[in-house]
Amino acid sequence: MKISELARLVGGIVEGNGDIEIKGLAGIESASPGELTFATDEENLSHAERSKASCILTNKTVKASKKPLIRVENPKLSFLIIYNTLNTPKVREAFRHPTAVVAESARLGKNVWIGPHVVIGDGVEIGDNVIIEPNSVVMKNCRIGSTCRIYPNVTLYANTVLGRNVILHSGVVIGADGFGYVRDKDKIYKFPQTGKAIVGDDVEIGANTTIDRGSMNDTMIGSGVKIDNLCQIAHNVKIGKNTIVAGHSGISGSTVIGDNSTIAGKVGIADNLTIGSNVIVGGGSSVIGDIRDGEVVWGFPARPIREMKRQLAVLSWMAKHFKVISRLLKPE
Amino acid sequence: MKISELARLVGGIVEGNGDIEIKGLAGIESASPGELTFATDEENLSHAERSKASCILTNKTVKASKKPLIRVENPKLSFLIIYNTLNTPKVREAFRHPTAVVAESARLGKNVWIGPHVVIGDGVEIGDNVIIEPNSVVMKNCRIGSTCRIYPNVTLYANTVLGRNVILHSGVVIGADGFGYVRDKDKIYKFPQTGKAIVGDDVEIGANTTIDRGSMNDTMIGSGVKIDNLCQIAHNVKIGKNTIVAGHSGISGSTVIGDNSTIAGKVGIADNLTIGSNVIVGGGSSVIGDIRDGEVVWGFPARPIREMKRQLAVLSWMAKHFKVISRLLKPE
Amino acid sequence: MKISELARLVGGIVEGNGDIEIKGLAGIESASPGELTFATDEENLSHAERSKASCILTNKTVKASKKPLIRVENPKLSFLIIYNTLNTPKVREAFRHPTAVVAESARLGKNVWIGPHVVIGDGVEIGDNVIIEPNSVVMKNCRIGSTCRIYPNVTLYANTVLGRNVILHSGVVIGADGFGYVRDKDKIYKFPQTGKAIVGDDVEIGANTTIDRGSMNDTMIGSGVKIDNLCQIAHNVKIGKNTIVAGHSGISGSTVIGDNSTIAGKVGIADNLTIGSNVIVGGGSSVIGDIRDGEVVWGFPARPIREMKRQLAVLSWMAKHFKVISRLLKPE
Numbered sequence: 001m002k003i004s005e006l007a008r009l010v011g012g013i014v015e016g017n018g019d020i021e022i023k024g025l026a027g028i029e030s031a032s033p034g035e036l037t038f039a040t041d042e043e044n045l046s047h048a049e050r051s052k053a054s055c056i057l058t059n060k061t062v063k064a065s066k067k068p069l070i071r072v073e074n075p076k077l078s079f080l081i082i083y084n085t086l087n088t089p090k091v092r093e094a095f096r097h098p099t100a101v102v103a104e105s106a107r108l109g110k111n112v113w114i115g116p117h118v119v120i121g122d123g124v125e126i127g128d129n130v131i132i133e134p135n136s137v138v139m140k141n142c143r144i145g146s147t148c149r150i151y152p153n154v155t156l157y158a159n160t161v162l163g164r165n166v167i168l169h170s171g172v173v174i175g176a177d178g179f180g181y182v183r184d185k186d187k188i189y190k191f192p193q194t195g196k197a198i199v200g201d202d203v204e205i206g207a208n209t210t211i212d213r214g215s216m217n218d219t220m221i222g223s224g225v226k227i228d229n230l231c232q233i234a235h236n237v238k239i240g241k242n243t244i245v246a247g248h249s250g251i252s253g254s255t256v257i258g259d260n261s262t263i264a265g266k267v268g269i270a271d272n273l274t275i276g277s278n279v280i281v282g283g284g285s286s287v288i289g290d291i292r293d294g295e296v297v298w299g300f301p302a303r304p305i306r307e308m309k310r311q312l313a314v315l316s317w318m319a320k321h322f323k324v325i326s327r328l329l330k331p332e
Numbered sequence: 333m334k335i336s337e338l339a340r341l342v343g344g345i346v347e348g349n350g351d352i353e354i355k356g357l358a359g360i361e362s363a364s365p366g367e368l369t370f371a372t373d374e375e376n377l378s379h380a381e382r383s384k385a386s387c388i389l390t391n392k393t394v395k396a397s398k399k400p401l402i403r404v405e406n407p408k409l410s411f412l413i414i415y416n417t418l419n420t421p422k423v424r425e426a427f428r429h430p431t432a433v434v435a436e437s438a439r440l441g442k443n444v445w446i447g448p449h450v451v452i453g454d455g456v457e458i459g460d461n462v463i464i465e466p467n468s469v470v471m472k473n474c475r476i477g478s479t480c481r482i483y484p485n486v487t488l489y490a491n492t493v494l495g496r497n498v499i500l501h502s503g504v505v506i507g508a509d510g511f512g513y514v515r516d517k518d519k520i521y522k523f524p525q526t527g528k529a530i531v532g533d534d535v536e537i538g539a540n541t542t543i544d545r546g547s548m549n550d551t552m553i554g555s556g557v558k559i560d561n562l563c564q565i566a567h568n569v570k571i572g573k574n575t576i577v578a579g580h581s582g583i584s585g586s587t588v589i590g591d592n593s594t595i596a597g598k599v600g601i602a603d604n605l606t607i608g609s610n611v612i613v614g615g616g617s618s619v620i621g622d623i624r625d626g627e628v629v630w631g632f633p634a635r636p637i638r639e640m641k642r643q644l645a646v647l648s649w650m651a652k653h654f655k656v657i658s659r660l661l662k663p664e
Numbered sequence: 665m666k667i668s669e670l671a672r673l674v675g676g677i678v679e680g681n682g683d684i685e686i687k688g689l690a691g692i693e694s695a696s697p698g699e700l701t702f703a704t705d706e707e708n709l710s711h712a713e714r715s716k717a718s719c720i721l722t723n724k725t726v727k728a729s730k731k732p733l734i735r736v737e738n739p740k741l742s743f744l745i746i747y748n749t750l751n752t753p754k755v756r757e758a759f760r761h762p763t764a765v766v767a768e769s770a771r772l773g774k775n776v777w778i779g780p781h782v783v784i785g786d787g788v789e790i791g792d793n794v795i796i797e798p799n800s801v802v803m804k805n806c807r808i809g810s811t812c813r814i815y816p817n818v819t820l821y822a823n824t825v826l827g828r829n830v831i832l833h834s835g836v837v838i839g840a841d842g843f844g845y846v847r848d849k850d851k852i853y854k855f856p857q858t859g860k861a862i863v864g865d866d867v868e869i870g871a872n873t874t875i876d877r878g879s880m881n882d883t884m885i886g887s888g889v890k891i892d893n894l895c896q897i898a899h900n901v902k903i904g905k906n907t908i909v910a911g912h913s914g915i916s917g918s919t920v921i922g923d924n925s926t927i928a929g930k931v932g933i934a935d936n937l938t939i940g941s942n943v944i945v946g947g948g949s950s951v952i953g954d955i956r957d958g959e960v961v962w963g964f965p966a967r968p969i970r971e972m973k974r975q976l977a978v979l980s981w982m983a984k985h986f987k988v989i990s991r992l993l994k995p996e
Contacts, residue, residue: 027859027880037880076855077846083856099765099781101431101448101466116765117431117449117781117799119466119484134765134783134801135449135817137466137484137502151840152783152801152819153467155484155502155539167854170801170819170837171872173502173539176483179560179578182409188556188574190499190536191408192415195359204854207819207837207874208503208894210539210561216359216369224852228843229874229896230540230914232561232579232597242852246843247896248914248932250562250580250597252615265896265914266932266950268580268598268616283916284932284950284964286598286616300616300632300964301644311651312965317658318650318982319975325661326981329989433763433780433798449763449781451798451816467781469798469816469834485799487816487834487871505834505871508815511892511910514741520888520906522868523740524747527691540835542871542893548691548701562872564893564911564929582894582912582929584947600912600930600948618930618948632948632964633976643983649990650982657993 001086003055006036007070009085010078012057016068020054025083028053036070038079057082091129109146127164139175145201157213163201163223171208174199178212178219178235178253191215193235200225206247209233215253222259240277258293333418335387338368339402341417342410344389348400352386357415360385368402370411389414423461441478459496471507477533489545495533495555503540506531510544510551510567510585523547525567532557538579541565547585554591572609590625665750667719670700671734673749674742676721680732684718689747692717700734702743721746755793773810791828803839809865821877827865827887835872838863842876842883842899842917855879857899864889870911873897879917886923904941922957 001009004018023034028044031037031053038057039045045065048056055068057075072078096102097116106120109128114120119137127146132138136154144150145164154168157175168174180191195214200223205211211233213219219235224242227233232250239245240259249267251257257269258277269275269287279291282298282305291297299308318325333341336350355366360376363369363385370389371377377397380388387400389407404410428434429448438452441460446452451469459478464470468486476482477496486500489507500506512523527546532555537543543565544551551567556574559565564582571577572591581599583589589601590609601607601619611623614630614637623629631640650657665673668682687698692708695701695717702721703709709729712720719732721739736742760766761780770784773792778784783801791810796802800818808814809828818832821839832838844855859878864887869875875897876883883899888906891897896914903909904923913931915921921933922941933939933951943955946962946969955961963972982989 025856025880027878029881030859074846074848077848077853080846080853080855087856097765099431099449099763101429116783117467117763119448133803135467135485135781135799139465139484151821152803153485153799153817153835153837157483157502167841169840170821171485171503171540171835171874173485173561176501176539176561177499177536179538179558181558181576182406182412184406184409186574188534188558188576189409189412191412192357192419195362202852204841206843207840207876208540208562208835208872210503212539212561214359216357217361226843226845226852229837229840229876230562230872230894234579242850244845244852247898247916248580248912252579252597265916265934266598266930270597270615283934283952288615307648307651310654311647314651314654315647315975315979316971317654319971319978321661322974322978322981328661329985329992431763431781433761449799451780467799467817471797471816485817489815489834503817503835503872505817505893508833508871508893509831509868511870511890513890513908514738514744516738516741518906520866520890520908521741521744523744524689524751527694540872540894542835544871544893546691548689549693562894566911580912584911584929598930602929602947620947639980639983642986643979646983646986647979649986653993660993 003036003068003070006055006082010057010070010072010081012070012072012078013060014068014070015064016055016066018068020068022055025079025086026053036079036082038075040075092131097134103140115152121158133170142175151207157197159196159213161196161198163199163203165202166199167204169205169207169209169229172205173210174205175213176210178215180215180235180253195219195236197221200241203227206231228265234271246283335368335400335402338387338414342389342402342404342413344402344404344410345392346400346402347396348387348398350400352400354387357411357418358385368411368414370407372407424463429466435472447484453490465502474507483539489529491528492545493528493530495531495535497534498531499536501537501539501541501561504537505542506537507545508542510547512547512567512585527551527568529553532573535559538563560597566603578615667700667732667734670719670746674721674734674736674745676734676736676742677724678732678734679728680719680730682732684732686719689743689750690717700743700746702739704739756795761798767804779816785822797834806839815871821861823860823877825860825862827863827867829866830863831868833869833871833873833893836869837874838869839877840874842879844879844899844917859883859900861885864905867891870895892929898935910947 007014026035031051036055037053039048092113096114099116100118102120103122106124113131115134117135121140123141126144129147132150133152139158142160148166151170160175175197177193195218197219199221206229209231212235220238222241227245228247234253236254238256243261245263246265252271255273257275261279264283274290276293278294280296285302287302298305358367363383368387369385371380424445428446431448432450434452435454438456445463447466449467453472455473458476461479464482465484471490474492480498483502492507507529509525514521527550529551531553538561541563544567552570554573559577560579566585568586570588575593577595578597584603587605589607593611596615606622608625612628617634619634630637690699695715700719701717703712756777760778763780764782766784767786770788777795779798781799785804787805790808793811796814797816803822806824812830815834824839839861841857846853859882861883863885870893873895876899884902886905891909892911898917900918902920907925909927910929916935919937921939925943928947938954940957944960949966951966962969
């Protein structure tokens with residue numbers, strides 16, 4: 001497609017020669033002649049100008065360029081729109097590898113693709129256009145919505161429910177027993193874990209992440225939620241719509257998180273808390289109390305980010321002036 | 333069973349109509365008419381009263397209720413006892429799926445259930461009533477005690493030993509090489525990891541948790557230990573009986589932990605430490621020194637919890653009054 | 665071999681009877697008569713003297729012993745050299761288990777060993793002497809260098825590249841999509857993740873560790889890098905040669921780390937940072953800024969380790985003397 005055609009696709013304004021043909025998209029570092037890249041600020045634009053890209057998708061405020069530009073509101077989003085236009089995922093035809101073990105009572109929709117060594121248990125229901133890659137295991141009575149993609153070596157425990165268009169990366173485990181015990185004298189008894197794990201639509205879950213089933217009630221992952229690799233979602237947790245959880249974060253039992261919140265990487269959230277909507281929890285934080293809607297917290301333990309930063313600054317000041325301070329205060 | 337019969341089962345006292353039939357057990361949120369739930373305090377009791385449950389198992393001190401109650405010492409434990417009475421796990425008959433690959437030299441006990449695509453190596457010994465779910469791999473010379481349950485996609489490296497009644501959730505890896513190297517000039521050499529990983533009786537290990545084999549000696553997980561999801565137990569670690577390790581916690585090489593200790597979530601413990609019995613390590617802590625029996629620690633780095641809380645309070649006070657403080661101290 | 669022969673092998677000096685036959689190597693705790701162990705300091709030497717070992721490999725400065733010694737510069741390295749001399753890994757013959765599913769277009773080198781239920785996709789290239797253990801999945805167009813060893817239940821996504829002599833432990837996932845999204849109003853769009861994950865030579869990657877593919881560019885793991893269990897390496901990260909990353913550490917998107925650095929356990933490093941060579945990041949740290957070559961940092965957030973330790977000491981002092989301090993400062 002020509003630059004001018006791509007510009008029309010994303011409602012952008014061309015600066016420079018709009019007749020050049022674009023053959024593909026690429027990041028700044030790897031762009032070749034004939035490819036389109038994007039730059040969200042002046043610095044990136046400078047990098048992009050030195051690249052081999054033939055056209056740069058950028059925003060409306062940055063400087064002019066010797067390369068042809070397409071100016072848009074949100075270059076990253078426009079890049080994505082162009083990418084998706086040029087790369088429509090091809091639907092796979094119905095397929096079942098002869099080594100897959102599929103229970104007779106399982107009900108499969110149209111165009112379901114089942115790879116080698118997949119195991120599908122009794123009573124499983126699978127929607128249309130679902131792809132289940134090699135060596136994944138779907139235990140009995142799971143329900144998988146349409147257009148889900150399950151990568152290799154995933155495990156879904158019995159009764160797990162996935163909505164539509166869910167992506168599960170390799171090593172994901174959904175529906176394992178939660179960590180629930182009763183201590184009595186010298187013995188630890190396992191408490192029943194009989195709830196389900198229910199995942200909404202348009203959810204993506206990163207490699208080796210674990211989501212436990214509920215103990216008596218259910219664990220619920222809202223639609224649009226994105227969870228990164230190696231996260232742990234404990235039993236009975238409820239996560240609202242479009243909330244994002246970055247790598248290595250863990251949410252303890254029965255905690256409830258609202259919509260559109262952002263949990264950065266390596267965060268731990270204690271059990272039985274209420275975390276609001278539009279909350280941001282900074283990376284590495286340990287959350288031990290409730291968080292109200294819209295709050296931004298950080299730290300060990302997590303507190304309002306301004307407070308945390310101020311405390312760090314005060315401590316640094318104290319350490320710097322400690323000689324004077326300790327003399328002035330001369331305790332005992 | 334009638335309420336009065338259930339009460340007898342757990343040594344409880346009925347308050348209200350003991351003749352009502354109970355058909356099942358449920359959490360407060362999901363209880364239906366005819367079901368029994370439990371409440372450990374006044375607040376939960378109020379929730380339970382508003383539920384559809386027909387009977388509430390509760391403790392001896394909370395208020396009376398319009399619903400029938402069974403009063404006991406430990407409602408959660410009694411709930412568990414009733415649950416286990418009503419839900420005796422059915423023993424599976426001996427089974428070997430035709431796609432499983434089992435070495436001829438492997439020795440299997442009675443009623444061993446082996447799912448599709450399981451791989452059992454040479455010289456493996458498996459006790460009675462063991463269940464190995466699909467796609468798990470047991471490498472050569474492992475020994476698995478009776479009544480163990482291994483969920484799908486688990487890996488046991490060669491020579492791993494499991495006691496009786498061990499539960500391994502999906503994605504667990506036991507016996508992988510520890511992280512041991514020798515640096516010499518510009519090269520890093522791998523140090524031999526020839527010990528075993530030995531797991532005691534009644535241990536449960538959460539999804540995607542890893543337990544490394546010993547380097548020269550063995551890694552030992554004591555009986556009754558419960559380890560949550562995504563934990564890392566390094567080479568040569570020894571964990572005593574009935575110790576609990578919550579999600580995302582990691583224990584570094586050669587550290588020894590005593591009995592009945594509780595390691596909360598997202599804790600890191602450095603290598604070569606001695607952690608006592610009945611210790612509690614608060615969530616998110618980084619432990620860099622030994623901990624004596626019975627101590628409760630928390631923080632980065634972990635210190636006695638009172639000290640940690642006091643330091644946090646002092647820092648908060650300093651930051652709040654920093655204007656005055658910085659003027660009074662006027663360093664320089 | 666005789667003690668004197670072993671000493672010659674590592675350029676060491678014998679103290680005591682060099683004619684004793686050594687049949688094997690062992691750690692101090694587990695050594696039997698006829699075995700050699702090693703001790704790196706006086707304390708370990710005392711332990712080793714009380715062991716059943718028949719000879720101790722130790723350094724040049726520690727005291728004399730009643731047991732025969734071999735004195736060398738680096739006892740651990742010498743132990744390793746002897747170990748490797750006595751334990752040459754046997755090359756496996758070419759093998760393909762009949763249950764493995766190998767694409768016709770895959771190209772395999774000499775002596776490739778492919779276990780049960782392994783899946784190898786279209787266009788995959790595998791070098792000589794590679795071992796792929798049961799139930800691992802290698803998706804299309806991956807390239808695997810010679811002498812790699814892939815343990816069970818590993819997943820390599822399409823286009824992943826491994827150098828020579830790479831060891832991947834069970835549950836490793838390389839090449840999954842990175843965590844990249846564009847938010848627009850109420851919707852979160854998945855950003856294309858079309859780069860590769862490229863791993864150099866002599867790399868070892870621990871159980872259940874995840875390395876994401878690049879988004880537009882590639883994720884690069886340098887030669888000689890060692891990564892422990894349960895680590896997360898995000899999209900576009902670049903790690904230099906011989907850098908070590910311990911368990912539970914996570915490196916966020918596009919961060920670059922130099923050569924020979926040490927990232928201790930449970931460290932989180934934020935995105936888009938530049939971490940130098942020969943850096944040490946202490947355990948549990950959260951890194952939120954660049955780190956220069958050779959720096960040693962620790963803390964939440966990470967700062968120069970001396971500064972961190974001083975601040976901890978000052979805070980402790982303040983808390984200890986808070987009664988006096990708060991009276992002297994009497995704010996308000």
